[in-house]
Amino acid sequence: MNKVIAKENLGKNVVRFEIEAPLISRKRQPGNFVIVKIGRKGERIPLTITGSDAEKGTISLIVQIVGVSSHKIASLKVGETVTDVVGPLGRPTHIEKVGTVLCAGGGVGIAPLLPIAEAFHEAGNRIVTVLAARTKELVILEKEMRAFSDELLVMTDDGSQGMKGLITEGMEQIIRRETIHKAVTIGPAIMMKYTSLLTKKYNIPTIASLNTIMIDGTGMCGACRVTVAGQRKFACIDGPEFNAHEVDFDELLIRLAGYKKEEKYNYGEFLKGKVAN
Amino acid sequence: MIRDEWRKELRKSMTAKERMAIKRVVMPMEDPIERLKGNTEVNKGLSVFEAVKEAQRCLDCANPPCIQGCPVGVDIPTFIKYIEAGDFLKSAQVIKQSNLFPAICGRVCPQEVQCEKNCIYFDKLNKEPVAIGYLERFVADYERESGTTYIPEIGKISQVKVAVVGSGPAGIAAAGDLARYGYQVSVYEALHELGGVLRYGIPEFRLPNHIIEFEIDNLKKIGVKFYTNIIIGKTLSHDDLKESGYKAFFIGSGAGLPKFMNIPGENHVGIMSANEYLTRINLMGAAKQDYDTPVFYGRNVAVIGGGNTAMDSVRTAKRLGAERAMIIYRRSFNEMPARKEEIKHAMEEGVEFLNLNEPVEYLADENGRVNRIKLRRMELGEPDASGRCRPVPLKDSEYSLQADMVIVSIGVSPNPLISMHMPELKVTPSGTIEVCGELMKANVEGFYAGGDIVRGGATVIAAMGDGRKAAFAIHRYLSGI
Ligand SMILES: Cc1cc2nc3c(=O)[nH]c(=O)nc-3n(C[C@H](O)[C@H](O)[C@H](O)COP(=O)(O)OP(=O)(O)OC[C@H]3O[C@@H](n4cnc5c(N)ncnc54)[C@H](O)[C@@H]3O)c2cc1C
Ligand SMILES: Cc1cc2nc3c(=O)[nH]c(=O)nc-3n(C[C@H](O)[C@H](O)[C@H](O)COP(=O)(O)OP(=O)(O)OC[C@H]3O[C@@H](n4cnc5c(N)ncnc54)[C@H](O)[C@@H]3O)c2cc1C
Ligand code: SF4
Ligand code: SF4
Ligand code: FES
Numbered sequence: 001m002n003k004v005i006a007k008e009n010l011g012k013n014v015v016r017f018e019i020e021a022p023l024i025s026r027k028r029q030p031g032n033f034v035i036v037k038i039g040r041k042g043e044r045i046p047l048t049i050t051g052s053d054a055e056k057g058t059i060s061l062i063v064q065i066v067g068v069s070s071h072k073i074a075s076l077k078v079g080e081t082v083t084d085v086v087g088p089l090g091r092p093t094h095i096e097k098v099g100t101v102l103c104a105g106g107g108v109g110i111a112p113l114l115p116i117a118e119a120f121h122e123a124g125n126r127i128v129t130v131l132a133a134r135t136k137e138l139v140i141l142e143k144e145m146r147a148f149s150d151e152l153l154v155m156t157d158d159g160s161q162g163m164k165g166l167i168t169e170g171m172e173q174i175i176r177r178e179t180i181h182k183a184v185t186i187g188p189a190i191m192m193k194y195t196s197l198l199t200k201k202y203n204i205p206t207i208a209s210l211n212t213i214m215i216d217g218t219g220m221c222g223a224c225r226v227t228v229a230g231q232r233k234f235a236c237i238d239g240p241e242f243n244a245h246e247v248d249f250d251e252l253l254i255r256l257a258g259y260k261k262e263e264k265y266n267y268g269e270f271l272k273g274k275v276a277n
Numbered sequence: 278m279i280r281d282e283w284r285k286e287l288r289k290s291m292t293a294k295e296r297m298a299i300k301r302v303v304m305p306m307e308d309p310i311e312r313l314k315g316n317t318e319v320n321k322g323l324s325v326f327e328a329v330k331e332a333q334r335c336l337d338c339a340n341p342p343c344i345q346g347c348p349v350g351v352d353i354p355t356f357i358k359y360i361e362a363g364d365f366l367k368s369a370q371v372i373k374q375s376n377l378f379p380a381i382c383g384r385v386c387p388q389e390v391q392c393e394k395n396c397i398y399f400d401k402l403n404k405e406p407v408a409i410g411y412l413e414r415f416v417a418d419y420e421r422e423s424g425t426t427y428i429p430e431i432g433k434i435s436q437v438k439v440a441v442v443g444s445g446p447a448g449i450a451a452a453g454d455l456a457r458y459g460y461q462v463s464v465y466e467a468l469h470e471l472g473g474v475l476r477y478g479i480p481e482f483r484l485p486n487h488i489i490e491f492e493i494d495n496l497k498k499i500g501v502k503f504y505t506n507i508i509i510g511k512t513l514s515h516d517d518l519k520e521s522g523y524k525a526f527f528i529g530s531g532a533g534l535p536k537f538m539n540i541p542g543e544n545h546v547g548i549m550s551a552n553e554y555l556t557r558i559n560l561m562g563a564a565k566q567d568y569d570t571p572v573f574y575g576r577n578v579a580v581i582g583g584g585n586t587a588m589d590s591v592r593t594a595k596r597l598g599a600e601r602a603m604i605i606y607r608r609s610f611n612e613m614p615a616r617k618e619e620i621k622h623a624m625e626e627g628v629e630f631l632n633l634n635e636p637v638e639y640l641a642d643e644n645g646r647v648n649r650i651k652l653r654r655m656e657l658g659e660p661d662a663s664g665r666c667r668p669v670p671l672k673d674s675e676y677s678l679q680a681d682m683v684i685v686s687i688g689v690s691p692n693p694l695i696s697m698h699m700p701e702l703k704v705t706p707s708g709t710i711e712v713c714g715e716l717m718k719a720n721v722e723g724f725y726a727g728g729d730i731v732r733g734g735a736t737v738i739a740a741m742g743d744g745r746k747a748a749f750a751i752h753r754y755l756s757g758i
Contacts, residue, residue: 042569043569237697
């Protein structure tokens with residue numbers, strides 16, 4: 001079960017996997033994620049299902065290496081197995097034909113954005129995409145996103161690729177130019193905060209997919225709680241997508257940083273161990 | 278009641294007066310200082326000598342009231358008299374007729390409000406009750422360690438398939454009985470480990486994992502199949518299961534969904550549900566060096582609530598090095614729902630009890646991490662619907678307290694996964710699955726449910742009792758008897 005069928009590097013510290021998961025591949029819809037765990041002592045972490053092939057019984061995942069668990073997954077070789085994979089989790093994206101959809105993806109947020117852009121494209125929408133990253137090497141999935149986009153813009157902080165500037169600047173250009181009916185924003189919480197402030201200014205209905213800390217993914221632990229429209233929601237069962245204009249991003253930012261010290265320490269120890277071995 | 282000859286002899290071997298003169302056994306315990314250094318079980322279990330002596334106290338009452346107090350009706354005097362007679366394996370068999378997992382229940386049942394509360398010693402004689410729970414645990418441990426575990430006979434093997442959703446006490450009890458009736462039973466579990474709350478909630482110092490594993494292994498031996506990482510309603514729908522030939526379903530999906538108080542600051546970093554805290558420690562091994570999941574180590578830890586979950590959390594925090602580990606509970610010791618023994622153990626371990634207190638707000642430092650709790654004092658007013666005195670806030674009693682970690686343990690709501698995906702299933706306004714009485718039958722043909730998903734939050738033994746009742750109802754449904 002859960003054997004790695006294929007693996008591909010998509011840039012610096014970003015890896016795509018195709019893994020065997022026949023049951024999940026049949027049920028999966030855009031917006032869904034899985035929780036994976038590597039090894040008996042591993043951590044449970046959420047990853048978006050970026051594609052699936054029900055016939056082959058596989059799903060694809062795109063992982064950015066940020067810490068111990070993502071490192072462990074990215075180190076798996078073809079033929080090895082992911083110890084635990086459970087899903088599909090979360091509510092699927094509500095896909096409809098609205099007209100023009102602006103897809104704004106930052107960093108590894110581009111991975112979860114891909115299947116959503118694909119689904120909106122297939123529903124007959126015009127797709128305008130803005131991808132952003134700090135620098136050229138961190139722009140991932142450009143080719144894949146292009147396939148579903150009528151237009152695609154890349155923004156980098158240092159101008160090493162596409163336009164120099166923040167994602168919001170690229171988005172605003174487009175919003176001023178043409179009517180946008182819906183926006184989808186996925187990326188670091190800080191980016192989503194500012195992209196949704198922007199779309200709010202222009203009254204564009206916007207969905208954001210929240211990357212909270214999770215454990216079980218079934219509504220049992222409450223680690224993923226977020227405040228949306230003043231109410232407590234659990235990202236794993238009520239989300240991960242919410243009306244971006246109602247999300248308390250400041251709280252999300254603080255909660256995401258909650259275990260930073262512990263995680264950094266763990267990753268340091270992990271890397272030391274690797275060198276020692 | 279006709280008693281066997283051996284039992285009559287046994288009765289006559291001592292006078293009632295002599296029996297009543299024996300003092301209740303004291304459970305040998307790990308020293309409180311030692312306890313805090315690790316996760317070893319606190320109660321060490323009775324020796325053969327202590328067990329036999331305790332068994333002698335039981336008066337073998339003609340109409341034993343203790344049985345009425347047990348939710349599954351264990352034949353208490355019979356199993357105790359087998360202990361007195363020295364036939365511990367037979368004693369285990371007697372318990373297992375009504376309770377498949379005595380090693381678990383002997384450890385976690387709230388005996389003081391169930392079997393032991395009804396014991397004549399306590400109820401009529403104003404003495405300490407017979408230690409029914411300790412004795413139950415004794416025989417179960419004896420049997421397991423003897424290596425000759427009694428595996429119940431299996432009925433006529435049938436090819437009919439039954440699915441069980443959830444591997445908590447309700448699910449495993451249902452699975453055990455269904456396998457004994459001869460069905461092909463598959464248990465589906467959402468998490469990567471089996472046991473439900475027994476595994477991810479109740480800590481090892483109360484219920485060691487090897488005991489749960491042993492019981493689950495025994496179920497595997499009688500043919501029950503277990504599948505982890507499968508969420509019914511997500512990975513597989515009930516229609517998928519029907520298509521692959523399942524004829525009946527037992528839902529034991531438990532209570533998930535932790536409740537919060539909805540007071541300001543409750544989402545600060547360092548504030549979490551008891552489910553999150555205990556899951557990190559018990560399921561994910563967060564406190565062990567080489568496990569990847571992180572956990573906070575609080576210096577001043579406040580646990581909000583007074584139930585078993587609160588006691589387990591506060592005692593865990595103490596074991597993880599908290600200088601102050603505090604229970605903040607809005608009523609008094611009398612109303613506290615936790616097992617009396619756990620409260621006693623918590624006190625021995627240095628847990629502080631701030632009873633008649635209620636948090637009203639949490640404050641945080643510049644990083645968003647909780648650092649203070651605002652509390653107010655309470656007094657007890659008139660009894661409410663639950664019969665417990667209602668806590669009433671005292672005017673102008675607010676004060677604040679240092680805390681760098683807060684664990685909210687004020688209850689859980691039913692797991693919504695199944696009802697979300699089966700809208701045709703009838704649920705109550707609070708989200709529990711509606712079943713019809715003793716049959717545990719839901720409104721959808723072939724569906725039965727029990728445990729916390731029906732009761733909203735109860736006990737291990739009640740969940741097991743439900744599982745067994747449902748198994749019997751399913752057997753009747755499938756075999757047409
Ligand atoms: C619904 C959902 C879908 C996701 N999909 C993907 C995906 O498709 N691909 C992917 O690479 N990642 C995805 N993530 C994020 C992924 O789960 C985290 O990157 C992962 O948990 C990090 O684990 P780690 O042990 O490697 O790093 P850690 O040691 O846990 O963290 C390292 C650093 O990353 C930050 N971090 C921790 N958790 C998150 C998080 N959830 N989001 C953002 N930053 C975090 C920490 O603050 C820390 O600084 C998703 C998250 C959610 C909630
Ligand atoms: C910390 C703590 C301490 C406790 N202490 C005691 C005690 O000392 N004594 C006592 O009697 N009671 C105690 N209780 C209460 C007792 O544990 C519960 O009443 C009992 O476990 C309920 O059993 P259950 O089988 O209904 O559900 P659970 O034990 O909750 O098991 C349900 C299982 O179903 C799984 N599941 C849920 N949905 C799905 C799905 N859709 N598909 C597949 N699997 C699913 C869950 O992952 C879980 O493993 C305690 C509870 C807690 C939390
Ligand atoms: S199952 Fe629980 S209530 Fe029943 S006799 Fe045993 S310890 Fe007592
Ligand atoms: S009530 Fe007490 S003394 Fe009587 S049979 Fe039950 S355990 Fe024994
Ligand atoms: S991840 Fe545990 S409740 Fe959402």
